[in-house]
Amino acid sequence: MKKITIIGSGPRGMSVLERLAANVTATEMTQELKIVLVDNCRVGQGRVWDSTQSKNYIMNTLSTEISAFSGHGSIDKARAGSGPSFAEWWQANYDDFDKYQGYAPRRYYGEYLSFVHEVVKKCLPPNVTIMELNDTVIDIEADPDSCKIICEQCSPFLSDAVVIATGHSTNAYTGKFKKLKNFATTQADIRFISGDSSSEIDFSVIQPSEDVGLVGLGLSFFDVVAELTEGRGGNFVELNDGDLSYEPSGLEPVLHCGSRSGVPILARGRNEKPSDYTYTHTIFTNEKMMKLRSDKSKKIDFQKDVWELLEAEINCAYFDQMIRNTKSEHVAALFTKAILENKIEDSKSLAFFASEILGEPIKSLDLAALARPFDGIKYDNYQSWNESLEKLLKTDLAAAENGNLGSPLKSALDVLRNSRDNIRAAIDFGGLTPQTHKDFLSTYMPIITLLSAGPPLFRIKQLLALMKAGVVSIIPPNMEIDASDDGFSLSSGACLDYKTSVSTLIDARVPVANLQLDENQLTQQLYQKGIYSAFVNVGTNGDEFTTGGVNVTDSPFNPIGRGGVEYKNMFVLGIPTEHTRWFMQSGSSRPAHWIDFMIDADNIAVNALNCLD
Known part of the structure; x- marks a missing residue:
């Protein structure tokens, strides 16, 4: 058999x-x-x-x-x-x-x-x-x-x-987080909880009213917060204006949550699209990416060859939906026709055409600025930071409630999700230069994730209610974590008077695939014996970027082991x-x-x- x-x-x-x-x-x-x-x-x-x-x-x-x-x-x-x-x-x-x-x-x-x-x-x-x-x-x-x-x-x-x-x-920790985890093992009343699937974390060790730090403000952050609030008997009550109020059970810890940007992952727009909805790209097309890949003599520069076109596509969708909402579908179709006929591929020109049609000056979206709205800003005190963040979250929530068609912003950011195949066409199997491959992972991927992969909008409503109730506080940008006599000390490079201590630190980030650090025994065995090898992006000039991904062939994805052996x-x-x-x-x-x-x-x-x- x-x-x-x-x-x-x-x-x-x-x-x-x-x-x-x-x-x-x-x-x-x-x-x-x-x-x-x-x-x-x-x-x-x-x-x-x-x-x-x-x-x-x-x-x-x-x-x-x-x-x-x-x-x-x-x-x-x-x-x-x-x-x-x-x-x-x-x-x-x-x-x-x-x-x-x-x-x-x-x-x-x-x-x-x-x-x-x-x-x-x-x-x-x-x-x-x-x-x-x-x-x-x-x-x-x-x-x-x-x-x-x-x-x-x-x-x-x-x-x-x-x-x-x-x-x-x-994954096994390295660097600072390894030191923080090791520090917790030497202290009787200090805990470090490693990043993992939230449902498998033992939260029973966390005491009511305990000061707890959370690292990361992505999707897993919302999971942890939900389990330590609603999961402990707290209730959200809807108010007359549609906002939520939180009624604590008294069993909640006090959560101090932060990340590099200080921005919780933003809400997805209320859905107005049918399940069979498809988006047709005007600028950032699969054909353009495949044409770039067809030139085997050079690799793709993500910023210049991909990001600028992708951002232009997002702006195209943004202006298109704005025109549909304020003018008509017919006028929006003329906008698209003009883009194609004039071969427009940059956000600045798109903004010019849209402004002409709408009869008022319209600025294009800057995706990096949307994802990092507080970069370079210094706050005199925590209150001014908290007010800025609350304003941002309420603005984002209003856009989300307008829907992923009613809100030109949320409609446009949805296109980041619709563009995944085209991005893959450019970057999979070492399409990028080694350096811009690194840049994509460290800089651009977090932007795409924060703007397009967020939770349902009711999570942002809940977060605002928890902030108002004093159960959750968001640490100003550039959070720093240090070991101290009181436990873990949390501070911020954007607000010098902010500092607090927590007795438990939770890594609320989803571990990223990393073959070299993966703690799965099967993965370790296959890597050690050479059936698995890491994918290495080799540049045309001989420069290299060794990734944490398993090296595989194109479909059907056979592992390529040590010495190039395909299994x-x-x-x-x-x-x-x-x-x-x-x-x-x-x-x-x-x-x-x-x-x-x-x-x-x-x-x-x-x-x-x-x-x-």
Whole structure:
């Protein structure tokens, strides 16, 4: 009997399973096949989406935009290749869709994945079976014909093909954070809580009214705050003006939260777009990026070749929506026509054309300034900083409430999400120069994330209420952390009179893929024995940038090991390949059409089946 093993049963692993089932059914394969699904968490859900976690952990992608099936179909007739979207499943099983504004608790997505898992099992032909192992894979011994899978508990077994979809992991700390973590181990009443999936952090050690520091103001920050407020019995009450007031339970700690920018990740606009919405690029097109990649004699400069065009596209969408809202769709179409006919590719010229049409001077958006609005500003005291931040959050909230069509700003920033494929076309597999690859990761990616990957708008309402209640305070920009006699000392380079001490420090950042520091035992073993190697971006002048991503071939993503050896019967999918490719955190496909998520899964499924010949 032939075997295909999938390591990791979160969204990526389940997508491969679904496409394996669809392909064996479509090809009427007669071979005996066993698909082994291995996960050390809940099989069929994975770690991040475990259905036993708190409802306080919310997704940041609309459920209407999510499907784990590779084709659309009804719930009652679901099969591999055809099934309901996540939103359809949610509304059929729970009555709280409107309460969450279509942004589901992560545990619901775990339940949905289990539904997909059960559907796939039921529709398999008799010659194909699934074996589920609740175990940890700690090593793989590979040769050209098969792989030996070594687990913590089960006996080793051979597999003809292996799909590695291990998802998020944790990294060993280096530098300052290593020192801070080590400092906590030497103090009886001091705690350092490492970055991880928020649902797996033990918050019971945190005491009521304890001063707690949070590092990072991204999506995981909102998870931690929710669990330490609502999760401890606090309540949000809606006021007559639509704002929220927070009623503490008395069990909350006092949270002091900061980051380099001092800006919490901004809200997504209230959704006004259908689930099958598509955006057509005018300036930042895939064709332009592919043309840049076609010149093998040079690499792409992200700032000059990509960022300027991307920012122009965002401004094009911004002005277009402004014209639609104040003039008409017809006038907006004339604006687009003028851009194409005049081959406009810069934000300054776009602003000129838009100003002419609107009859008033309009400034273009500066994405870096939007993401770093407080850069270079010094505050005399915390109150003046807090007032500035509150004003920013209220302005952002008002734009979000106007909707992702009603607000030209939120409509335009949505285009950052719509542009991911075009960005990938430019940067994946070393398209950028080594230096601008580094710049992209350190400078531009945080800007894109802060402006486009935020939470539902009710999270910003809640944050404002918590700030007003004194439960949450946001530290001014350029937060500094030091060890002190009182615990961890938090200060700010933007407000010299700000300083506070906390007894617990939580790293509320999601760990970034880093092959060299990854603490996953399987990853360590594969790296040490040379099956995994780091992707190295080599410039045309011989300069190099060694990334933390697993080096893989183009689809179907076979690992390229030490010495350039390609392991054709192994496939690495998703987060471990981040930096080799970009934005591998995506956990779903779309109901209306396949995106890279499902295309990748299908290519791997087809090639894994070819390994059986």
